Amino acid sequence: MEDKLEALDELRKILESQLSDEELVDRLTDYHSADLADLYEELSEEQRGKLLRILPEDELSDLFSYLENPEDFIEAIDKDKAADIIESMDADDAVDVLEELEPATRTEIMTLMEPEAVEDINLIQSYPDDQVGSLMTTNFVIIKRGMSVRQAMKSMIDQAAENDNVSTVYVEDEGGKYYGAINLRDLIVARKGDDLENIIKTSYPSVDATETVAECLEQLKDYSEDSIPVIGPQERVIGVITSDDIVEAAEAAFGDDYAKLAGFTSENDREESIGKSLKKRIPWLVILFVLGLLVSYVIDQFETVIQGLPFIVAFQSLVLDMAGNVGTQSLAVTVRSLSYDTMTSKQLRHMVWREFRVGAINGLILGAGSAVFVGGYLMLVNGDLGMSVCFATAGCIGLALLIAMALSALFGTLIPMMFKKMHIDPAVASGPLITTINDLIAAVAYYGFAWLFILTVMGFVV
Numbered sequence: 485m486e487d488k489l490e491a492l493d494e495l496r497k498i499l500e501s502q503l504s505d506e507e508l509v510d511r512l513t514d515y516h517s518a519d520l521a522d523l524y525e526e527l528s529e530e531q532r533g534k535l536l537r538i539l540p541e542d543e544l545s546d547l548f549s550y551l552e553n554p555e556d557f558i559e560a561i562d563k564d565k566a567a568d569i570i571e572s573m574d575a576d577d578a579v580d581v582l583e584e585l586e587p588a589t590r591t592e593i594m595t596l597m598e599p600e601a602v603e604d605i606n607l608i609q610s611y612p613d614d615q616v617g618s619l620m621t622t623n624f625v626i627i628k629r630g631m632s633v634r635q636a637m638k639s640m641i642d643q644a645a646e647n648d649n650v651s652t653v654y655v656e657d658e659g660g661k662y663y664g665a666i667n668l669r670d671l672i673v674a675r676k677g678d679d680l681e682n683i684i685k686t687s688y689p690s691v692d693a694t695e696t697v698a699e700c701l702e703q704l705k706d707y708s709e710d711s712i713p714v715i716g717p718q719e720r721v722i723g724v725i726t727s728d729d730i731v732e733a734a735e736a737a738f739g740d741d742y743a744k745l746a747g748f749t750s751e752n753d754r755e756e757s758i759g760k761s762l763k764k765r766i767p768w769l770v771i772l773f774v775l776g777l778l779v780s781y782v783i784d785q786f787e788t789v790i791q792g793l794p795f796i797v798a799f800q801s802l803v804l805d806m807a808g809n810v811g812t813q814s815l816a817v818t819v820r821s822l823s824y825d826t827m828t829s830k831q832l833r834h835m836v837w838r839e840f841r842v843g844a845i846n847g848l849i850l851g852a853g854s855a856v857f858v859g860g861y862l863m864l865v866n867g868d869l870g871m872s873v874c875f876a877t878a879g880c881i882g883l884a885l886l887i888a889m890a891l892s893a894l895f896g897t898l899i900p901m902m903f904k905k906m907h908i909d910p911a912v913a914s915g916p917l918i919t920t921i922n923d924l925i926a927a928v929a930y931y932g933f934a935w936l937f938i939l940t941v942m943g944f945v946v
Contacts, residue, residue, distance in 0.1 A: 491515060495523045499531060505538045513543055521550035529560070536561055545572040554581045558589065567596035575604035576621040576729065607722065616700065617693035619732075620714040620723030623647045626654040629663050629684070633674045640671065651710045654721050655684050661719040664688050690715050693722060704730045775920035782924060786931035789939060795866060796934050799858065799881055800927070807888035807926035810846060811918050814839045814896030822904050836897045843893025847886035855882030876938050884930035891929075892922045 498511045512520065512535075520539075524532060524547060536544065548569055551557050558566045570578045570593060582590050582605065594602055604622040611617030625643045627636045636653070644650050650668055657663045665688035666680075674683055690713045691700050704712060704725065716722035790797060821835060859878035863871060896918050 491519045492523055492526070495519060496526075499523070499527075499535065508538055509540070509543075512539070517543070517546035518550045520547045524557075525552065532560060541565075541568050541572050545569045545577075548581060549573060549577040554584050555586070555589070558585065558593070563593055564596055567593050571597050571601040574621045574623045575601070575608055575723075576619065579605055579608050611693060614696050614698070615693065616691050616695050616697060616714055616725060617716070617723070619697065619729045620693065620725050621649070621729070622723050623649045624654060624711065624713070624721070624724040625650050626656055626721055627666075629655050629657045629681075631680055632676075633671070633678050633680055634676055636666070636671060636680055640668075649711060649724065649726070652688075652724075654713050654724075656721065662690060662713060662715055662721050665713070688713075690721075691725065701730070772920070775917075779920060779923045779927060783927050783931065786927075786935065789931050789935045792939055793877070793934055795862075795869075796877055796880070796930075799877075800930065802854070803881060803884045803888055803930045804923050804926040806850060806885055807892040807922045808919060810843050810889045811892035811896035811922040814843065814893040815900060815918050818897045818900045822900060832901060836894070836901075839897040840890060840894045843896075844886065844890035846893075847889030850889070851882035851885035854885060855879050858882075872942065873938065876942060877934070880930065880933040880937060883933050884926065887929045888922070888926040891925045892918075895921050895925070 495512065495515055498508065501508070503511065520535075520543075524535060527535065539547070548554060548557060561569075570581060573581070578601070582594070585593070594605070607622070608618060608620060625640050625647050627639045631639065640650060640653050653666045653668060653671060655663045655666060664684040664686040666683055666685070670683040674680075689707050689709070691704065693714050693716045709727070711724040711726045713721045714723040714725055817839065818835065855875070855878040857878075858881050859875040862869065862874035862877060866874065869877075899918055899921070
């Protein structure tokens with residue numbers, strides 16, 4: 485953070501200096517575009533105008549992609565210049581920026597852009613947000629199979645003027661189909677007489693543009709490549725997905741899963757309207773309300789236990805909360821695991837058995853500990869109940885924790901698997917349901933043991 489503040493302070497001093505425009509550009513472009521974007525956000529209108537005037541379009545396009553509110557940037561410049569800047573951006577970044585604009589402004593700017601840039605933008609926008617094609621960029625270099633090393637190098641250099649994503653060079657066959665990839669380093673060190681075929685990796689990974697991000701996200705992360713080709717119709721390379729795009733997709737997927745566990749359909753937008761937020765939340769809250777009434781009804785069936793042993797109500801939340809915590813942990817592990825479509829039936833069965841054992845062992849440890857501490861606490865504050873009743877109550881809590889935590893872990897694993905089999909998103913459906921089931925299990929176990937051992941076996945009533 486201190487480095488960021490120091491960079492902004494240095495940039496401000498450079499911009500306010502008496503250097504010529506050429507010297508200013510030379511000094512300013514030594515800094516990262518993200519720092520320039522942060523500087524732009526803090527400048528006055530006059531200073532912003534100066535920055536926009538002196539920076540070349542390629543630098544402005546990089547700065548543009550880091551701005552929080554690009555629409556403010558566009559309002560400050562001529563539409564022709566805005567179109568030129570967006571043209572020089574990577575197509576995926578241009579799509580992100582254009583989507584932030586009002587429809588009328590977006591249309592006006594796109595009519596001023598070169599047809600090739602518009603074509604790339606329309607290509608990316610033609611894919612739904614959940615497909616890989618929507619994340620790709622058209623910034624890549626591709627050469628023909630059969631070229632000599634010298635021809636391949638010349639073709640790469642020619643294309644690098646427009647496409648700077650050159651760390652990996654892709655290869656297509658004579659029919660235009662994707663054939664493989666070449667690491668730039670291998671191409672640079674290759675000798676003039678070497679056979680290009682020897683440095684082409686024909687097994688280099690690729691993804692189909694119509695694949696969903698969820699289906700191939702783990703595969704993309706596992707390869708750890710700077711970029712992976714995206715294959716379109718006729719097996720042609722139509723774009724690449726970069727490591728930055730993969731990271732952003734992973735963060736978005738994590739945010740969506742986290743939101744779904746809370747009962748939303750996707751990650752909640754911090755800027756969405758109140759009405760839209762209500763539409764997302766109310767349906768699940770109504771369902772939870774009805775299920776909560778069911779839990780209350782079950783607890784009401786133990787009215788005789790509560791009347792005969794009113795002091796045990798004080799420990800109800802302990803049992804219910806611990807069961808809920810364990811169930812939520814197992815749910816999170818299972819939902820995460822189910823995102824890997826490659827899990828076999830044997831692996832799923834192993835996960836169920838493992839989570840059940842973890843829940844049971846945790847329940848045994850916490851149950852034993854709570855039996856000792858709760859027994860001592862009751863003897864201290866309610867010693868007139870008698871040692872047998874105090875420790876019988878503590879024992880009921882311990883047993884209830886053992887049973888409730890083991891079963892909650894089991895259901896926290898089985899329920900999302902069941903929804904997965906039914907082709908229902910386990911993250912959306914499991915979160916609200918598991919909460920109620922955990923409460924039911926914990927309440928029945930706790931009050932059931934109290935009724936059985938204290939009221940029935942011991943015959944104790946306050």
